[in-house]
Amino acid sequence: MTNTPEQPAVLEGPGPGVASAEEADLRALFGESTTLFASLAGPAHLLETANPAFFTAVGRTSTRTGLPVGQLIPELAEQGFTALLDRVYRTGRPCTGRDARILLGESAQLREAFFDFTYEPRRDVGGNVMGVRMIGVETTQVKHAQRLTAEHRALLEQIARQAPLGEVLEGMAKAIEDLSPGVLVSVLLADDDGLHLRHGTAPGLPDFYNQAIDGIATGDGVGSCGTAAYRRQRVVVSDIATDPYWDDFRDLAERAGLAACWSTPILGCDGQLLGTFAMYHRVPRTPVEADLALAAVFADTAALAIERHHAEQARLAAEAREKAAQDDLAFLLKASTALSTDLDYAQTLQRLADLCVPALAPLCAVDVVEEGRVRRIATAAPTEHPQQLLAAHIPVYDAADDAVARVLASSLTEVARRTPTGPGPWQDLNVTGYLCVPLTDRGQTFATLTLLTTGDHMFDGHAVALAEELARRAATAARNARQYTQRAALARDLQAGLLLPELPTLPGAELATYYHPAGEGLEIGGDFYDVFPLEDGCWAFMLGDVCGRGALAATTTALVRHTVRAVASFLPDPHAVVQAVNHALIKRHGSHGTGFVTLVYGHFTSAKAGLDIELVRAGHTLPLHLTADGTRPVNSDGPLLGVLPDPLLESRRVHLAPGESLVFYTDGITEARDSADEQFDEDRLTQALTPAPQRASDILALLTTAVHAFTDGRAIDDDQAVLVLTATHPGSDT
Numbered sequence: 001m002t003n004t005p006e007q008p009a010v011l012e013g014p015g016p017g018v019a020s021a022e023e024a025d026l027r028a029l030f031g032e033s034t035t036l037f038a039s040l041a042g043p044a045h046l047l048e049t050a051n052p053a054f055f056t057a058v059g060r061t062s063t064r065t066g067l068p069v070g071q072l073i074p075e076l077a078e079q080g081f082t083a084l085l086d087r088v089y090r091t092g093r094p095c096t097g098r099d100a101r102i103l104l105g106e107s108a109q110l111r112e113a114f115f116d117f118t119y120e121p122r123r124d125v126g127g128n129v130m131g132v133r134m135i136g137v138e139t140t141q142v143k144h145a146q147r148l149t150a151e152h153r154a155l156l157e158q159i160a161r162q163a164p165l166g167e168v169l170e171g172m173a174k175a176i177e178d179l180s181p182g183v184l185v186s187v188l189l190a191d192d193d194g195l196h197l198r199h200g201t202a203p204g205l206p207d208f209y210n211q212a213i214d215g216i217a218t219g220d221g222v223g224s225c226g227t228a229a230y231r232r233q234r235v236v237v238s239d240i241a242t243d244p245y246w247d248d249f250r251d252l253a254e255r256a257g258l259a260a261c262w263s264t265p266i267l268g269c270d271g272q273l274l275g276t277f278a279m280y281h282r283v284p285r286t287p288v289e290a291d292l293a294l295a296a297v298f299a300d301t302a303a304l305a306i307e308r309h310h311a312e313q314a315r316l317a318a319e320a321r322e323k324a325a326q327d328d329l330a331f332l333l334k335a336s337t338a339l340s341t342d343l344d345y346a347q348t349l350q351r352l353a354d355l356c357v358p359a360l361a362p363l364c365a366v367d368v369v370e371e372g373r374v375r376r377i378a379t380a381a382p383t384e385h386p387q388q389l390l391a392a393h394i395p396v397y398d399a400a401d402d403a404v405a406r407v408l409a410s411s412l413t414e415v416a417r418r419t420p421t422g423p424g425p426w427q428d429l430n431v432t433g434y435l436c437v438p439l440t441d442r443g444q445t446f447a448t449l450t451l452l453t454t455g456d457h458m459f460d461g462h463a464v465a466l467a468e469e470l471a472r473r474a475a476t477a478a479r480n481a482r483q484y485t486q487r488a489a490l491a492r493d494l495q496a497g498l499l500l501p502e503l504p505t506l507p508g509a510e511l512a513t514y515y516h517p518a519g520e521g522l523e524i525g526g527d528f529y530d531v532f533p534l535e536d537g538c539w540a541f542m543l544g545d546v547c548g549r550g551a552l553a554a555t556t557t558a559l560v561r562h563t564v565r566a567v568a569s570f571l572p573d574p575h576a577v578v579q580a581v582n583h584a585l586i587k588r589h590g591s592h593g594t595g596f597v598t599l600v601y602g603h604f605t606s607a608k609a610g611l612d613i614e615l616v617r618a619g620h621t622l623p624l625h626l627t628a629d630g631t632r633p634v635n636s637d638g639p640l641l642g643v644l645p646d647p648l649l650e651s652r653r654v655h656l657a658p659g660e661s662l663v664f665y666t667d668g669i670t671e672a673r674d675s676a677d678e679q680f681d682e683d684r685l686t687q688a689l690t691p692a693p694q695r696a697s698d699i700l701a702l703l704t705t706a707v708h709a710f711t712d713g714r715a716i717d718d719d720q721a722v723l724v725l726t727a728t729h730p731g732s733d734t
Contacts, residue, residue: 036115036138039122041131044068045085048131057113057138059105075103084119085132092129094120099139114139144179148294151175155301161344165309169201172298172305176279177204180294184258184280186210187266187302188225194218194273197229205280209256213249218273223249224263225276232273234292236262239284260285262292264299266306274306312341328466331359335470339477346377348481352449352474353380360467361451361459363429365390366439367404368447373397374404377447389425396422404448407436411445413468415459420452430454437467439475449474504531506539508606508730512696514704514722518549518668518715526553526595527666527721530561535569538603540577543664543723544620547595556642559584560597574602574616575651578641582618585642596640600664610727611656616649621670624685625654626661626692626699633682634662656727659694663703664725668718672711680710696726 036057038050047065055063058073069085070077079102088095096118104113117136121129155175158168173185187200199214216222218229227245228235237243238260240253246261253259260281266274277299279291287295319334335355342348349366356364357380366378374397381387395404402422407414417433419426431452439447449471453459459467503511513529526546533539542564546553563584564577571577578601585597600623602615617623619640622633636652656662665685672680688706693699700722707720 034137036117036134036136038069038134039131040069040085040134041122043086043089045070045082045089045132047072054134057104057115057136073104075105079103088119088121088132089129092121092123094118099143112140114143148179151179152297152301155305157344159301159305159308161342161347162308162312165305166201168305169302170203172301173201173203176294176298180279180291182281182283184282186225186278186280187275188213188216188229188278189275189306190218190229190266190273194229197225197276200275205258206256209252209258212252221245221247224261225278228263228265228278229273229276232265232267232271234262234264234295236287238286241284257282259283262287262295264295266299266303268303268307274303277302315341328462331466332469332473336473336477339474340480343481345478345482348478349447349474350378350380352470352478353378355470356380356449356451356467358382360463360470361435362454362457363390363431363452365393365450365452366447367395367450369397369408369445374408386429389428393424403434403436404450407438407448408445411438411440413437413464415464417458432456433458435459435464435467437464437471439471439478441475441479447475447478500530504533506531506606508728509539509604509611510696510726510728512700512722512724512726514700514720516668516716516720518717518719526557527668527719528557528561529664529721529723530564531723532565532568534603538605540564540568540574540601540603541664541723541725542599542601543666543721544597544599544601545666545668545719545721546597549719553595556585556588556595556597559588560599560641564601573651574614575649577601578616578618578638578649579647582641582644582647586645596642598667599641604725607655608730610658610660611725613654613656613662613725614651615654616651618647618649621665621667622682624663624665624689625656626663626689627657628659628691631686631690631692633686656725658727658729661692661694661696661699661724661726663689663699664723665703666719666721668716668720669703669707669722671718672707672716672720673714674710675712675714680707684710694726696724699724699726 034053036051036054038054039048040046041048045068047067047069049065050063052063058076060072064072070082073081076082084095098116100115100117102113102115115136115138117134120133120135122131122133124130155168155172158171169187173187176185177183184202184204186202186205188197189200190197196215196217197213199210202210213223213225216226218226220227220230221244222230223245224235224237235245237245240246240250240259240261246253253261258280260283261278263276263278266277268274277295279287279295315337338351338355339348342351349368353364353366362382363386364380365376367374368377374395376391376394379387379390381390395402397405397408399405399422403414403416403420413436415433415435419431420434429452431454433453435451437449437451438445439449449467451459451467500513503513511531515527515529526549527544528546529541529543531539531541542561544560546556546560560581563581567580568577571580578599581597581599581601596619598620599618600615600620601618602613604611604613615623615634615636616638617634617636618638622635624631625634634652634654636650638649639647641647654662670679670681670685674680684706685703688703689699693702703722
C-alpha cells in the first residue's frame with residue numbers, strides 16, 4: 001500500500017505495536033467492519049489471518065492464508081509494499097500512510113485505489129518483532145466524492161453566471177458519464193403543458209434515438225421517462241428487454257444498445273414538472289444506493305438550471321414588453337435587476353456595458369484597476385468591428401492626458417463634447433464626446449464606466465445623472481457578486497449535508513427538531529443534531545455545538561457526526577461513544593480546526609411504559625425533563641470535548657413516562673437577546689415550557705414562539721438548534 005511506485009508516503013512512529021494479547025479483539029472488530037486488517041508473520045511476511053474486507057479490497061476472491069503477501073499479491077511488490085514491510089519488521093517502528101495510491105489487480109481488472117493505513121510491528125512476550133500487523137481504510141470513495149463535488153460546484157457556478165441551459169445540461173451529462181463509466185445520461189425537458197418531453201441533452205446516446213424520443217408523451221407505461229414524468233416519482237427499469245413499460249420502445253432501445261434505464265422526474269420548487277433525468281446502461285442492472293443518490297443530486301441541479309433558465313427567459317420577455325414605455329426610473333430598476341442576476345464579477349460588469357448600449361450611448365467600455373494596472377474588462381458596441389477596436393485599447397493608469405486615469409485618480413465624473421485626449425481609436429470610431437464615471441466601493445474607485453458618443457449626440461446633465469446612478473448600482477452589484485457567490489453557495493451546500501434530511505419514525509416516541517442559522521446564511525453554522533437507529537433495536541440521538549462558524553466548523557461537525565455513526569454500533573454505551581468522539585477531536589489534523597465541541601449524546605429504547613434513556617453531557621447546556629409535575633434540568637457532569645485527552649464523563653439514566661419529554665437545545669436559545677440586551681436564559685426557557693404540552697411538535701412551537709417574542713424579531717447572533725424527544729402513549733399515532 002504505497003503512494004507511488006517510487007516512494008511510499010508514510011509517517012514513522014516511535015512506539016511499539018499493539019500487544020499480541022489484543023489480536024483476537026482486533027480480528028473480531030475488523031472482521032465486522034469495513035476496515036482492512038491483516039496479520040503477517042516472519043521476515044517473509046506470511047499472511048496468518050485477514051478479514052474479508054482485506055481480500056475484497058485487494059481484488060482476491062480466495063481468502064488464502066499461509067503464503068507470503070508478496071506472492072499472494074505480486075503486483076504490489078513493485079510499488080514498494082515489500083520494502084515497506086521489511087523496514088517495519090527490521091526497525092520495529094510503525095509506519096502510517098494517508099491517501100496512499102495503489103494499483104490493484106492485473107490487466108483489464110487493474111484499478112486505482114487510495115488507502116489510509118498503519119503498519120505496526122507484532123512483538124512476542126520478550127519484545128522481539130515476530131511480524132507486522134496491517135490496518136487500513138480505503139479512501140477511494142472519498143476521492144471520488146471530492147471529484148463529484150468539484151464537478152457539481154462547477155455546474156453551480158455555470159448556473160450562477162447564467163451559462164446557456166444547453167451548455168449546463170450537456171456539461172452535467174458529460175461530468176456524470178466521466179465519473180460513472182458505463183452510464184449514459186439523458187435529460188428531457190417538459191413542455192409548458194407538462195404533457196410532452198423534449199430533447200434537452202444526451203451526448204452519449206445515438207442521434208437516431210434522441211430524435212425518436214423527442215416529443216414523447218408523458219403517461220403511465222410510456223418508457224421509463226414518460227412514466228416517471230407522469231407519476232412524479234423515480235422509475236427503475238433494470239431490464240428493458242422484459243419490462244412492460246418499454247413495449248413500444250423495445251426495438252428502438254435494442255438498436256441503440258440500451259438494456260437498463262432509471263429515470264428521475266425533475267421538479268420545480270412548486271412541484272411543477274420541468275423534465276426527466278435518466279441514466280442508461282448497456283447491460284441489465286439494478287441501481288445501488290450510490291446510484292440513486294447521484295441521480296437525486298443531479299436532478300436537483302438540473303431543476304435549478306431549468307428554473308433559472310425559465311426565470312431569465314421570463315424576465316427578458318417582460319423587459320421586451322415594457323421597453324417602449326420605460327422612463328429613467330424603469331431603466332434603473334431594470335438595470336438593478338440585471339446587474340444582480342449574475343453572481344460573476346466580470347459578467348456583472350459586462351452586463352453593465354451591455355445595458356448602456358444603445359440606451360445611454362452607442363459605445364461603452366468598462367475598465368478596472370487590478371494590481372496597479374488598468375484592464376479593460378468589458379466593451380459594448382452595435383457591431384463587432386467597433387467593439388474589437390474598443391477592446392484593443394487599454395488606457396494608461398498614470399497618464400495625465402487620459403480621461404480614465406484622471407477619473408481613477410480624482411473619483412470625479414468627467415464629461416466633454418470633444419474627442420478624448422490621449423491616444424486611442426477615436427477617429428476610426430468617429431467619437432465626438434465622452435462621459436467617464438467612477439465606480440466606487442467604500443470610498444475607493446476601482447473601475448470606470450466610459451460612454452462614447454458619435455455624430456451629433458451629446459451628453460446633457462440628465463444623461464450624466466443617470467449614468468452616475470447606474471454606476472453606483474453597478475458598483476454595489478459587482479462588489480456583492482465578488483464576495484457573495486462562493487460563500488453563499490458553499491454555506492448552503494455544506495449546511496444541508498450536516499443536518500437530518502428528514503425526521504425518522506421512532507418506536508414509542510415522537511421527535512421534533514429546529515434549526516435557525518445566525519446572520520444571512522453566508523457561513524456554515526456550528527450547531528448540529530442527529531437521530532439514527534442502532535442494530536440492537538435502540539436508537540441514538542445527539543445535539544451539539546461546535547466552537548466557531550464557517551468551513552472549519554463544518555469540518556468538525558462532520559467529524560463528530562461521522563465518528564458517532566461509525567462507532568455507535570460497536571461500542572457498549574454512550575459513555576464509550578463520547579470518549580471515541582473526544583479521541584477523534586484530539587487526534588484531528590491541525591488544518592481541520594482546533595475548536596472544542598459541546599455535546600449531548602445518548603441511547604433510548606422503547607419500553608412498555610415509555611422510554612428508557614441513557615445520555616452523556618459534555619459541556620453542553622442542560623437538557624430539560626418535562627413532566628406533568630413541572631420542568632427540571634437533567635444534571636450530568638462532563639467537560640468540553642476536544643480539550644482533554646481523557647475527560648471525566650458521567651452517564652445519566654432517565655425514564656420518560658408516556659407524555660413526558662426531554663428537550664435538548666444549544667446556547668443560541670438561552671443567549672438570545674432582546675432590545676435591552678438581556679438574555680432569554682434558562683429560567684425563561686423553563687417558564688415557557690411550564691406547563692408542558694404532551695406532543696413534541698407542540699413543545700417545539702411553544703419554545704420557538706417564546707424566543708421569537710422575546711427577541712421581537714431581531715437578528716440572532718448565534719445559531720439555534722432544538723431537539724425534542726417525547727414518549728408517546730401506547731397505541732398513539734406518532
